[in-house]
Amino acid sequence: MEIKVLGCSGGIGAGRRTSALLVDDDILIDCGTGVADLSLEAMARLRHVFITHTHLDHIACLPLLVDTLFSRLQSRPLVIHTRSDCMRIIHHHIFNWQIWPDFFELPERERPVVRFEEMDAARPLDIEGRRVHMLPATHTVPAVGYRVEDDRGAFAFTGDTTSNDDLWTALNDHAGLDLLMVECAFPESERDLGRRAGHYCPSLLAQDLVKLRHRPRVGISHLKPGAESETFEDLRRRLPERDLVRLGSGDVFKI
Ligand SMILES: [Zn+2]
Numbered sequence: 001m002e003i004k005v006l007g008c009s010g011g012i013g014a015g016r017r018t019s020a021l022l023v024d025d026d027i028l029i030d031c032g033t034g035v036a037d038l039s040l041e042a043m044a045r046l047r048h049v050f051i052t053h054t055h056l057d058h059i060a061c062l063p064l065l066v067d068t069l070f071s072r073l074q075s076r077p078l079v080i081h082t083r084s085d086c087m088r089i090i091h092h093h094i095f096n097w098q099i100w101p102d103f104f105e106l107p108e109r110e111r112p113v114v115r116f117e118e119m120d121a122a123r124p125l126d127i128e129g130r131r132v133h134m135l136p137a138t139h140t141v142p143a144v145g146y147r148v149e150d151d152r153g154a155f156a157f158t159g160d161t162t163s164n165d166d167l168w169t170a171l172n173d174h175a176g177l178d179l180l181m182v183e184c185a186f187p188e189s190e191r192d193l194g195r196r197a198g199h200y201c202p203s204l205l206a207q208d209l210v211k212l213r214h215r216p217r218v219g220i221s222h223l224k225p226g227a228e229s230e231t232f233e234d235l236r237r238r239l240p241e242r243d244l245v246r247l248g249s250g251d252v253f254k255i
Pocket residue numbers: 053055139160
C-alpha cells in the first residue's frame with residue numbers, strides 16, 4: 001500500500017494544501033485543496049473518497065473534482081463514503097443547485113456521476129484487499145478518522161479531533177499499526193482555543209499518545225500556518241521516544 005500526502009496543512013498559502021491523502025491510486029481520504037495538484041489522469045483513476053468530516057478544508061475540492069471528471073464518471077460513478085449525517089450536510093449545503101449543481105442527480109437521477117455510501121464503525125469496507133475501518137473522533141461537528149490495512153500493514157489518519165479516549169482504544173484493538181497520521185493543529189500557546197475548536201495541541205497529544213500500545217511512525221498534520229515549527233518542535237521535546245515526522249505535501253509512505 002502506498003499513501004501519498006496531497007495536503008496536510010491547517011491552512012493555505014504557498015506550499016500549503018489542506019487535508020487529502022491518496023491511497024494507491026484509487027482511494028482518497030478527504031478532499032481538501034491538495035487534490036487540485038493531481039493530474040487529470042490521476043484524478044480519473046479515483047474511485048472512492050472517504051470523508052472525515054464536513055469542514056471546508058476537508059471537502060473544498062470535492063465539488064470541483066466531480067465537475068472536472070463529469071464526462072469520465074458517467075460510466076462509473078465516484079463513491080463517497082462517510083457517516084450518514086455528514087452525507088446529508090454535504091448534499092444539503094454544497095450540492096444544492098445554489099452553491100453547486102446537484103451531481104447526485106446528474107446527468108440523470110437514476111445514474112448519477114457520484115453517489116454516497118453510508119459507512120459506520122461496525123461495518124469496515126474491503127476495497128480490493130484494502131480494509132477501511134472508521135475511527136472515532138471528537139470535533140465540533142460529526143467527525144471520524146480512518147484506519148486502512150492490507151496484508152502487509154496498516155496506517156491510520158485521525159482527521160480532526162481533540163482528546164478522545166475512544167480513538168486510542170480503537171487503535172489498540174487492532175493487532176498493529178505502522179503509520180499514524182494525527183493532527184496537532186494548535187500550538188501550546190493556543191491550547192484553550194484549540195480545545196474549543198476540537199483540535200489537539202502538543203500537551204494534549206503527548207498525553208494521549210501514551211495510551212497507544214503500538215510504536216508506529218507518527219506523522220503530524222494540520223499544523224496552523226506560521227506556527228508549524230513551534231508546534232512540531234514542542235511535540236518533539238515532549239515525545240523524544242516516538243518516531244515523529246512533520247508531514248508535508250508530496251510525502252509518500254509505503255507500507
Ligand atoms: Zn475540522
